[in-house]
Amino acid sequence: GYKPFVEACIDAGQKTEALKYIPKLTDPGERSEAYARLNMTEEAKKAASEANNGDELFGRLKSTLAQNTLIDTLRDRLSFQGTY
Numbered sequence: 001g002y003k004p005f006v007e008a009c010i011d012a013g014q015k016t017e018a019l020k021y022i023p024k025l026t027d028p029g030e031r032s033e034a035y036a037r038l039n040m041t042e043e044a045k046k047a048a049s050e051a052n053n054g055d056e057l058f059g060r061l062k063s064t065l066a067q068n069t070l071i072d073t074l075r076d077r078l079s080f081q082g083t084y
Helices: 003-009 013-025 030-035 040-049 054-064 069-076
Strands: none
Touching: 003 013, 003 030, 013 040, 030 040
């Protein structure tokens, strides 16, 4: 898969290169986390909303992204139940 390429690009500080591979990740959770690592909040939220494990993923994103209130708002809008 493309995940190792994305991780290597992010670790090397190559955002532009990473952005070539992130859309190719088939798992929305992996896409969301990759975007979060690049501080691309909107893209991370969109990918997270596509994931089946939304509660778990939103919890991880909340700890990754600085804009926690946006994650809380999106989670509430999508009616995910859980404790954060």
